[in-house]
Amino acid sequence: MKLCVIGTGYVGLVSGACFSELGHDVMCVDVHEQKIAELKAGRIPIFEPGLEDLVKSNQAAGRLTFTTEIQDAIADGINVFFITVGTPTAALDGGANLEYVFAAVANIAKHAALTRRQNPNQIVFVTKSTVPIGTNRTIEEIVGRYIPSDGFAIASNPEFLREGAAIKDFMRPDRIVIGSSCEKARATLDAVYYPMTSAGVPLHIVSSVQTAELVKYAANAFLATKISFINEIARLSEAAGANIDEVVAGVGSDRRIGLDFLSPGPGYGGSCFPKDTQALVKTAIEFNSPLTIVEAVIAANHRHKLMMIAKIREAIGGNLLDKRLSILGLAFKANTDDMRDSPALVIIPGLMRQGADIVGYDPIAFENARALMPDIRIESEIGAAVKDADGVVILTEWPEFRDLDLNFLVADCRGKTVIDLRNIVSKDRITDFKGSYFGLGKPKVSPDPKTEMELLLGREVA
Missing domain, CATH: 3.40.50.720 (NAD(P)-binding Rossmann-like Domain)
Known part of the structure; x- marks a missing residue:
């Protein structure tokens, strides 16, 4: 299949390289000309184990290309667009800044509308970026300004990649989550991931984009909670003269809990947990359903x-x-x-x-x-x-x-x-x-x- 990935950050570049490794023809689009020039030359702007080799091998095979122009993807007849642009924390209210997501979607829709006669196939907009509940409804409204409702579909396909293990997490994930109310969109993504699901990777198709959006935020908030919990237990252990290594072994051996994310440290950070917990708290307040546990995790x-x-x-x-x-x-x-x-x-x-x-x-x-x-x-x-x-x-x-x-x-x-x-x-x-x-x-x-x-x-x- 022909796919387009919008954005070449951690998620976009890893997704593009891995999709091409699965045998798809992938075009990655990014507005940053210098970054695209570097990628075309085989230079990777981020450090991620295994990524450079994966990019270079698929470039050499002709399955992975890079461009700054979305019209290149439209002209190539691509109908499936994965949105992987950043959603940084908004400066004013701590929510997710969605301007890059909305700009990318509008740009695709605008150019796709100009070629509807030549390419009347349904266009599928797939959100991989982590976005708050309700974002895909706004995406649907934006696309609808340019393309008739029967000419496009919206889906949510959240990523669960850990930096430092992103290639493994993409190629051998615990699950693939797809949310869409459109049967054609679900079938399209089922085909995209068939090389993985046919090898036994579980595919979880949920009934709505809102459900898939919440799956991602809930997962990250829960992992952040485990980290903060074990860090507080570690401080108590130290004060009481106990040994946290033995505490973790005893607690984590319970299959209901597990050892993952039970390693004490100086606190969580990175591009996901701080941003996503804050955005989830803001979203919950907007729905008049405050998340006091997640609020406490951020403070802790x-x-x-x-x-x-x-x-x-x-x-x-x-x-x-x-x-x-x-x-x-x-x-x-x-x-x-x-x-x-x-x-x-x-x-x-x-x-x-x-x-x-x-x-x-x-x-x-x-x-x-x-x-x-x-x-x-x-x-x-x-x-x-x-x-x-x-x-x-x-x-x-x-x-x-x-x-x-x-x-x-x-x-x-x-x-x-x-x-x-x-x-x-x-x-x-x-x-x-x-x-x-x-x-x-x-x-x-x-x-x-x-x-x-x-x-x-x-x-x-x-």
Whole structure:
């Protein structure tokens, strides 16, 4: 089938590459000329494991093309358009900014209307962007200004992609959700996904676009709730002298709960959870059905990030004035260069306001971090980042941090303190460490007094 994907961000580029991998001919459209020029040249503007190879192989096979002109897709006879443009948080009210969605839909409809005689087939508008309940009704009204009602159909096909695992999530998803009141639209999308559903991927077709819209928001809000819940339990565990790793194992072994999204950390971030929970709260208020649990989750997540600042300060000795801290990991999660709503963007400024000198490191996101935080030093090598530090803080769960030799890591540090806010360092490395290790939700691990005194005496002699 011939498909068009509007937008080449994380969702659009991954979707376009994966659709073409399924055998479809895909044209990706984006208004940003520089981005399209880069993509045509085989240069990928975002970091996502496996994406570059997938794009290049399907470009070479002739199944994946890029353009800035929607009329190219119309002229090619494409009748299925996936909308994947961004829906950022609106500055005024915290809802979703839908201007890019509506502009894209109007642009498609306007150009399609001009070629109705040459291409009278029904056009299917498929919303993959995360949009509030009722958005597709507005899309239907916009398209109806240009195309007769029997000439188009509207469908919602929300994405459930995790940054850092987006290719896997697209090609081997837990489910595919399609919402439309139009039988032809449902049949069209059934055909689009047939290579996957024929291999056993569950297809959930719901009766309306509103239902599909709510499925996406409800899923993200629930996952954000699990994260905030386990973070609060981790703080309680730490205060009570319990071990959060064992708590998680005991709770997550219950099949009704599961272990996914039960890893404590510095708070959720990224392009989805913060934006989508806020938009859902706003939508619920508009329908006079407030979501007090989701409101509490948003507040709990922000409070948790602030409490991580306090945790770091106490681990360093209660005073951050003129203390140098090395922050390892700046992206909001591992395996991405995305800094959007990263916990680092709250925690680092909070540490600096208390007098700390910050040096950051991230194996992938360092360039994005430099653009967002020009006032701090960002290193691309871990050794340079930890030199002369009074403490080392792990903020992102990069796999390379799991097996860090902590003694080697702090060899050139002024202080021998590691604060692991992801609990990622392996038990063996923690056991061998001759400094102080602070995890999240578990007791501090310190060397025995004799070893600690030897370290202090050695530093004095030096």
